[in-house]
Amino acid sequence: MTDADARARxxxxxxxxxxxxxxxxxxxxxxxxxxxxxxxxERVEGWMREAGLQTRRDAVGNLIGRRGDAxxxxxxxxxxxxxxxxxxxxxGVLVAIAAAERAPRPVEVVAFADxxxxxxxxxxxxxxxxxxxxxxxxxxxxxxxxxxMADALREFGGDPEAIGSARxxxxxxxxxxxxxxxxxxxxxxxxxxxxxxxxxxxxxxxxFAGAAGHAGTVPMEMRRDALVAAAEWIVAVxxxxxxxxVATVGEASVAPGASNVVPGRVVLSLDVRHGEDAVRETxxxxxxxxxxxxxxxxxxxxxxxxxxxxxxxxxSPDLTASLAAAVTAAGHPLVTLISGAGHxxxxxxxxxxxxxxxxxxxxxxxxxxxxxxxxxxxxAAIDVLDRFLSTVLYRVPIRDPGxxxxxx
Amino acid sequence: MTDADARARxxxxxxxxxxxxxxxxxxxxxxxxxxxxxxxxERVEGWMREAGLQTRRDAVGNLIGRRGDAxxxxxxxxxxxxxxxxxxxxxGVLVAIAAAERAPRPVEVVAFADxxxxxxxxxxxxxxxxxxxxxxxxxxxxxxxxxxMADALREFGGDPEAIGSARxxxxxxxxxxxxxxxxxxxxxxxxxxxxxxxxxxxxxxxxFAGAAGHAGTVPMEMRRDALVAAAEWIVAVxxxxxxxxVATVGEASVAPGASNVVPGRVVLSLDVRHGEDAVRETxxxxxxxxxxxxxxxxxxxxxxxxxxxxxxxxxSPDLTASLAAAVTAAGHPLVTLISGAGHxxxxxxxxxxxxxxxxxxxxxxxxxxxxxxxxxxxxAAIDVLDRFLSTVLYRVPIRDPGxxxxxx
Numbered sequence: 001m002t003d004a005d006a007r008a009r010x011x012x013x014x015x016x017x018x019x020x021x022x023x024x025x026x027x028x029x030x031x032x033x034x035x036x037x038x039x040x041x042e043r044v045e046g047w048m049r050e051a052g053l054q055t056r057r058d059a060v061g062n063l064i065g066r067r068g069d070a071x072x073x074x075x076x077x078x079x080x081x082x083x084x085x086x087x088x089x090x091x092g093v094l095v096a097i098a099a100a101e102r103a104p105r106p107v108e109v110v111a112f113a114d115x116x117x118x119x120x121x122x123x124x125x126x127x128x129x130x131x132x133x134x135x136x137x138x139x140x141x142x143x144x145x146x147x148x149m150a151d152a153l154r155e156f157g158g159d160p161e162a163i164g165s166a167r168x169x170x171x172x173x174x175x176x177x178x179x180x181x182x183x184x185x186x187x188x189x190x191x192x193x194x195x196x197x198x199x200x201x202x203x204x205x206x207x208f209a210g211a212a213g214h215a216g217t218v219p220m221e222m223r224r225d226a227l228v229a230a231a232e233w234i235v236a237v238x239x240x241x242x243x244x245x246v247a248t249v250g251e252a253s254v255a256p257g258a259s260n261v262v263p264g265r266v267v268l269s270l271d272v273r274h275g276e277d278a279v280r281e282t283x284x285x286x287x288x289x290x291x292x293x294x295x296x297x298x299x300x301x302x303x304x305x306x307x308x309x310x311x312x313x314x315x316s317p318d319l320t321a322s323l324a325a326a327v328t329a330a331g332h333p334l335v336t337l338i339s340g341a342g343h344x345x346x347x348x349x350x351x352x353x354x355x356x357x358x359x360x361x362x363x364x365x366x367x368x369x370x371x372x373x374x375x376x377x378x379x380a381a382i383d384v385l386d387r388f389l390s391t392v393l394y395r396v397p398i399r400d401p402g403x404x405x406x407x408x
Numbered sequence: 409m410t411d412a413d414a415r416a417r418x419x420x421x422x423x424x425x426x427x428x429x430x431x432x433x434x435x436x437x438x439x440x441x442x443x444x445x446x447x448x449x450e451r452v453e454g455w456m457r458e459a460g461l462q463t464r465r466d467a468v469g470n471l472i473g474r475r476g477d478a479x480x481x482x483x484x485x486x487x488x489x490x491x492x493x494x495x496x497x498x499x500g501v502l503v504a505i506a507a508a509e510r511a512p513r514p515v516e517v518v519a520f521a522d523x524x525x526x527x528x529x530x531x532x533x534x535x536x537x538x539x540x541x542x543x544x545x546x547x548x549x550x551x552x553x554x555x556x557m558a559d560a561l562r563e564f565g566g567d568p569e570a571i572g573s574a575r576x577x578x579x580x581x582x583x584x585x586x587x588x589x590x591x592x593x594x595x596x597x598x599x600x601x602x603x604x605x606x607x608x609x610x611x612x613x614x615x616f617a618g619a620a621g622h623a624g625t626v627p628m629e630m631r632r633d634a635l636v637a638a639a640e641w642i643v644a645v646x647x648x649x650x651x652x653x654v655a656t657v658g659e660a661s662v663a664p665g666a667s668n669v670v671p672g673r674v675v676l677s678l679d680v681r682h683g684e685d686a687v688r689e690t691x692x693x694x695x696x697x698x699x700x701x702x703x704x705x706x707x708x709x710x711x712x713x714x715x716x717x718x719x720x721x722x723x724s725p726d727l728t729a730s731l732a733a734a735v736t737a738a739g740h741p742l743v744t745l746i747s748g749a750g751h752x753x754x755x756x757x758x759x760x761x762x763x764x765x766x767x768x769x770x771x772x773x774x775x776x777x778x779x780x781x782x783x784x785x786x787x788a789a790i791d792v793l794d795r796f797l798s799t800v801l802y803r804v805p806i807r808d809p810g811x812x813x814x815x816x
Contacts, residue, residue: 182621182624183626184625215658216747216749219592220650222595228645228657231638231642231643238633245628246623246626247628249635249671250623250635250662250667250669251665251666251667254660259658259659259677259678259679260656260658271624340622340623340624364621364626
């Protein structure tokens with residue numbers, strides 16, 4: 001076994017150990033400010049100390065380990081969705097610790113207390129605090145058992161009144177390793193990929209309102225079938241999703257919803273993502289026009305409601321170039337991706353240049369117990385992060401895109 | 409007010425009166441073998457007697473009024489769906505009584521105790537008994553309150569052990585007047601239409617099984633989106649429905665059904681109807697092939713399950729010609745239709761030649777409190793039925809299609 005493999009095995013064993021720390025017997029669920037998260041934090045804190053890091057917790061319950069006068073932050077999150085896999089979040093924290101242990105310079109590792117938002121329905125509690133974007137109104141939110149966030153946080157050992165103190169200014173970089181949660185790296189047969197941006201997203205609700213009718217007695221030419229209109233548009237949505245744009249209709253509700261009744265009303269969800277905001281916005285405008293044109297031709301009313309629009313977060317070109325150089329130096333083909341999923345890095349971009357390294361995961365599956373990574377791919381991620389930390393000039397703003405030459 | 413109008417007004421006043429006899433205050437719900445149905449039957453029995461009919465009830469609770477040695481049966485049903493309109497069924501019974509009162513020869517009127525199947529989930533209990541198709545196993549069925557059909561029927565005054573005695577052989581005709589439950593007559597601007605056949609129907613459940621995935625991270629070209637496959641097919645179903653074929657996807661369930669998840673599985677209902685069985689069967693076979701082709705192209709598995717297939721019931725050409733002649737003689741344009749909805753006539757066709765006359769209803773709406781008919785259209789229906797009864801040779805099998813010449 002190589003040294004890299006041994007370190008990767010340790011990381012995976014630690015993922016296995018953390019997977020036992022759950023709120024629900026038999027499946028992994030670890031939400032913000034729960035005893036399970038506390039237990040996971042204590043295990044990670046022990047590993048941080050073994051790696052030579054000085055540990056502390058901030059006001060929102062994030063665990064932070066530091067070696068030296070660090071301004072380069074590595075990390076990810078320790079909380080999970082319900083019935084989760086064991087790598088989403090945790091892998092990034094544990095790879096960061098593995099790399100921090102050998103890093104030739106000061107480095108800091110953060111294990112965020114909340115990214116998924118499973119308990120309070122608002123994601124990124126941990127990184128929002130570091131980014132100075134934590135809204136104190138969130139502290140009033142209650143979980144499914146009626147427990148206010150402020151009370152849960154206090155019980156957890158945090159300090160709801162002092163969340164402002166968790167803000168971190170002056171960071172030179174935030175770098176996150178994360179499983180891809182998609183199938184691209186597997187498809188390209190590479191262990192890791194460099195993230196260029198975290199895609200902006202538009203979510204909309206699109207309603208098609210026609211007229212219900214008897215499936216046996218209303219002739220086809222007299223129908224105002226909301227579902228056929230919706231179906232025509234769903235096909236058009238797929239056809240419009242080219243050039244890296246992804247567009248998904250994930251929900252459809254049909255009313256009245258009986259086999260012998262022509263559908264009178266269909267409500268669809270739309271999710272559109274792309275690494276360039278203008279491309280996404282143009283696509284959404286065209287899809288809206290298309291829905292309205294289909295509706296007009298079919299005498300079906302169309303109502304478009306934008307639910308959410310979040311802009312693209314571009315990773316730091318300098319840091320990303322360093323990460324890409326490290327990937328190439330490690331002997332892997334360079335694959336760059338746009339992250340379609342959100343990550344703590346998107347929030348951290350508010351206060352620091354960010355970079356992300358994705359690790360191949362089996363079938364692109366995540367948020368599922370079937371989440372799986374290969375030890376060699378974890379070894380590759382550790383190796384790349386080692387090389388990155390050895391070469392990146394994180395105390396000086398990095399401007400030179402030619403630094404690939406410095407890799408080993 | 410003409411005499412025809414006065415008789416029509418009486419029919420509509422009786423519909424209003426029956427609408428008050430309901431199981432649920434504030435809305436019309438009158439299921440099989442309930443006190444509400446009993447009360448409605450008693451009112452109708454009184455009107456039958458006023459019309460000179462001798463009344464009786466058969467073993468399944470149908471109310472039958474007869475004048476003379478009748479072998480020509482008119483009728484429809486008195487039960488309703490939940491929150492029903494006041495004409496579906498009742499209008500046919502009351503128009504039949506109005507016509508029977510003046511008929512120049514023996515005639516019989518039946519008010520079926522169940523057509524909708526609202527209480528026991530099996531339709532046509534009343535006409536099935538007359539047709540000798542009542543399955544004694546149905547008596548074991550229980551309603552939502554756990555009451556067995558046999559007990560309800562006994563309480564209602566029927567005789568579950570003697571249902572075989574309700575069978576009627578030797579009928580020369582069964583003729584039913586019913587609201588259209590569709591928009592064709594309104595669209596053609598005519599009060600009544602002659603039904604040539606009750607369409608055969610195929611019901612199928614079609615499942616598209618692809619692969620769920622993250623809406624942000626799975627590139628379009630790697631998706632196996634079950635909903636886009638289903639949508640492509642829904643559009644194809646509509647395109648295939650030509651030449652009087654009606655085809656409807658009325659239900660769609662999408663799993664997992666989250667806005668940020670590519671749909672992995674979609675289950676659709678399909679309802680196909682046409683007046684010719686071969687046309688319907690060919691269309692279903694083609695739609696199945698089309699679904700499979702779409703699935704194959706998209707790496708989405710398609711499972712086709714036929715839920716039900718009922719053949720077309722063709723109305724008696726002789727009776728229908730007589731009815732058509734009566735419509736023409738009454739001065740109305742002749743519009744012939746295929747009934748897309750099922751009716752007691754379809755069951756009665758097992759034991760007798762059948763004919764049906766549809767009455768225009770507002771917007772084609774039925775099974776809804778908004779069900780509405782115009783008094784002039786009811787007058788037209790009574791007039792047509794009068795003319796039909798005056799001319800049809802119902803004691804002798806009718807072979808001569810040239811009998812239009814006999815109409816007044």
